Amino acid sequence: xxxxxxxxxxxxxxxxxxxxxxxxxxxxxxxxxxxxxxxxxxxxxxxxxxxxxxxxxxxxxxxxxxxxxxxxxxxxxxxxxxxxxxxxxxxxxxxxxxxxxxxxxxxxxxxxxxxxxxxxxxxxxxxxxxxxxxxxxxxxxxxxxxxxxxxxxxxxxxxxxxxxxxxxxxxxxxxxxxxxxxxxxxxxxxxxxxxxxxxxxxxxxxxxxxxxxxxxxxxxxxxxxxxxxxxxxxxxxxxxxxxxxxxxxxxxxxxxxxxxxxxxxxxxxxxxxxxxxxxxxxxxxxxxxxxxxxxxxxxxxxxxxxxxxxxxxxxxxxxxxxxxxxxxxxxxxxxxxxxxxxxxxxxxxxxxxxxxxxxxxxx
Amino acid sequence: xxxxxxxxxxxxxxxxxxxxxxxxxxxxxxxxxxxxxxxxxxxxxxxxxxxxxxxxxxxxxxxxxxxxxxxxxxxxxxxxxxxxxxxxxxxxxxxxxxxxxxxxxxxxxxxxxxxxxxxxxxxxxxxxxxxxxxxxxxxxxxxxxxxxxxxxxxxxxxxxxxxxxxxxxxxxxxxxxxxxxxxxxxxxxxxxxxxxxxxxxxxxxxxxxxxxxxxxxxxxxxxxxxxxxxxxxxxxxxxxxxxxxxxxxxxxxxxxxxxxxxx
Numbered sequence: 284x285x286x287x288x289x290x291x292x293x294x295x296x297x298x299x300x301x302x303x304x305x306x307x308x309x310x311x312x313x314x315x316x317x318x319x320x321x322x323x324x325x326x327x328x329x330x331x332x333x334x335x336x337x338x339x340x341x342x343x344x345x346x347x348x349x350x351x352x353x354x355x356x357x358x359x360x361x362x363x364x365x366x367x368x369x370x371x372x373x374x375x376x377x378x379x380x381x382x383x384x385x386x387x388x389x390x391x392x393x394x395x396x397x398x399x400x401x402x403x404x405x406x407x408x409x410x411x412x413x414x415x416x417x418x419x420x421x422x423x424x425x426x427x428x429x430x431x432x433x434x435x436x437x438x439x440x441x442x443x444x445x446x447x448x449x450x451x452x453x454x455x456x457x458x459x460x461x462x463x464x465x466x467x468x469x470x471x472x473x474x475x476x477x478x479x480x481x482x483x484x485x486x487x488x489x490x491x492x493x494x495x496x497x498x499x500x501x502x503x504x505x506x507x508x509x510x511x512x513x514x515x516x517x518x519x520x521x522x523x524x525x526x527x528x529x530x531x532x533x534x535x536x537x538x539x540x541x542x543x544x545x546x547x548x549x550x551x552x553x554x555x556x557x558x559x560x561x562x563x564x565x566x567x568x569x570x571x572x573x574x575x576x577x578x579x580x581x582x583x584x585x586x587x588x589x590x591x592x593x594x595x596x597x598x599x600x601x602x603x604x605x606x607x608x609x610x611x612x613x614x615x616x617x618x619x620x621x622x623x624x625x626x627x628x629x630x631x632x633x634x635x636x637x638x639x640x641x642x643x644x645x646x
Numbered sequence: 647x648x649x650x651x652x653x654x655x656x657x658x659x660x661x662x663x664x665x666x667x668x669x670x671x672x673x674x675x676x677x678x679x680x681x682x683x684x685x686x687x688x689x690x691x692x693x694x695x696x697x698x699x700x701x702x703x704x705x706x707x708x709x710x711x712x713x714x715x716x717x718x719x720x721x722x723x724x725x726x727x728x729x730x731x732x733x734x735x736x737x738x739x740x741x742x743x744x745x746x747x748x749x750x751x752x753x754x755x756x757x758x759x760x761x762x763x764x765x766x767x768x769x770x771x772x773x774x775x776x777x778x779x780x781x782x783x784x785x786x787x788x789x790x791x792x793x794x795x796x797x798x799x800x801x802x803x804x805x806x807x808x809x810x811x812x813x814x815x816x817x818x819x820x821x822x823x824x825x826x827x828x829x830x831x832x833x834x835x836x837x838x839x840x841x842x843x844x845x846x847x848x849x850x851x852x853x854x855x856x857x858x859x860x861x862x863x864x865x866x867x868x869x870x871x872x873x874x875x876x877x878x879x880x881x882x883x884x885x886x887x888x889x890x891x892x893x894x895x896x897x898x899x900x901x902x903x904x905x906x907x908x909x
Contacts, residue, residue, distance in 0.1 A: 335813075335817060336816070337813050337816075356816070357813070357816040357817055358815075358816045358817075358818075358819050358820055358821055358822075358825075360817075361819070362817065363817065363818075364813070364814065364817035366810050366813075366814060368808070368810060370808065370810045370811055370813070370814035371814075372811060372814070372815075372829055372833075373833065374832045374833055383815070383818050383820075383828070384818035384819050387818060387819035387820050387824065388819055431818065432817070432818075435818070435819065441817075
């Protein structure tokens, strides 16, 4: 049985004018960890809510395992849901909270107590059964919420920014743990976040949302390395944007461009014509600052700022005409006697193998 | 100077408190001893002590039948008011923001409209439906009077209720009814019970509208007391009052306990 989730031409509007989600087509593969990533108001949460059955569809259908579930009430979907604010029942103990979905399914008492125990040990909180939610920390409460959403063996687990309220270290631990739990259970996870690091860390695939549409859906690496869209290039990861000129018409996915920093062939997905304006996107880790000149009359730069981040260093350089470029280099490859704040007459080397060009909208 | 000021303030405040409490409680305590009088008039000094008025109040007619009537009307109308008021509070909390304050005002109107006006209105309204002098009519009137007293505490409780809990319950397999019974109700129960008690007390204490709507055979306790004062000035009414005060105190303590538990 193919337990795919399929969104077909799904629209959602609240006021009949603006589509919060527009003509959405999406296939979620069974067992995958899919993250819906996007800024607030991009439609990612609404998409999740429709999948959970908390929001109705204005148009289109959602299929699960070949069946139309668009109008199926949430309590009949057998999907687990983890909320950002945990949503634990305050009047019930931890045991009763986790037992809740089992009681709804008329599971026997003995089995409930065994399943609750297993669930608690899975989230590494074995001794809190008799406590109340308010007696636990935020991180612990979220683990309980996760245990409660998993204990009844749901077909799909949906998560709405579940780590959003946790502090950074705890969040990173939980990311790895979630990934491990996903691997162990093999259940489909659909995860919503606006945090790109989180999306890249955990997911099998990431769907990037903008203005109610999915602009790219791909593996984390493809999203990072080959953004197919200007929005994705800017939203995911850090990047340098260089205004450039097209030197020759694009051919077979490559185009000849030039700007004060760089000139050469770069990947492109648009059709570009000679003489038009475009933007070159290049990640800081493909920019090297060095005392050696790559070309006879290469641009000279001054180091405006440097930030040490442990294993690597971020270098902000400025050309004489005020243009700024960010470089990210492994600390082991940088001679800090030469590259330091205020150092002049350095040069910039751009490795364009991973850069990408998008055409500028006609002004 | 400031020291003197604060001291004076404290004295004035304490004096005010004592006077207010005295004024509120004095009538009750003044009446209390007469209920133990061995005489047959409401007057001091007491000729002697006796429980005769308590035993008279305990007779089936007219006091006990009035009590039973009051209890039946009170319990039924409080139950109805609780259901209606809770549903109304939900609608107000979850409904459209536009016109909400006007709607709240309308729903709380029975609390504010003078009972005489309400009584006359109901009398004319019920005439067309043949509901005057009926038990059903009395229950309907008291229900309407009780609803705002349920709406207020439930509406207040709903403000601290997190509605994502309902979605959580659905996602865990609870039907809407189960979600209400297992999640919503336990969370808002203190508000609902408080409202129910207030609605009951409102009905139990109601006199003016009852005088309009109830027929001659429809005796509620307040009506019986009113007649008692008018017709025969014997101390049995005082015995009934003492019993009622005790009963009210028990109810109020319950409310206090419930609201404290809610926090």
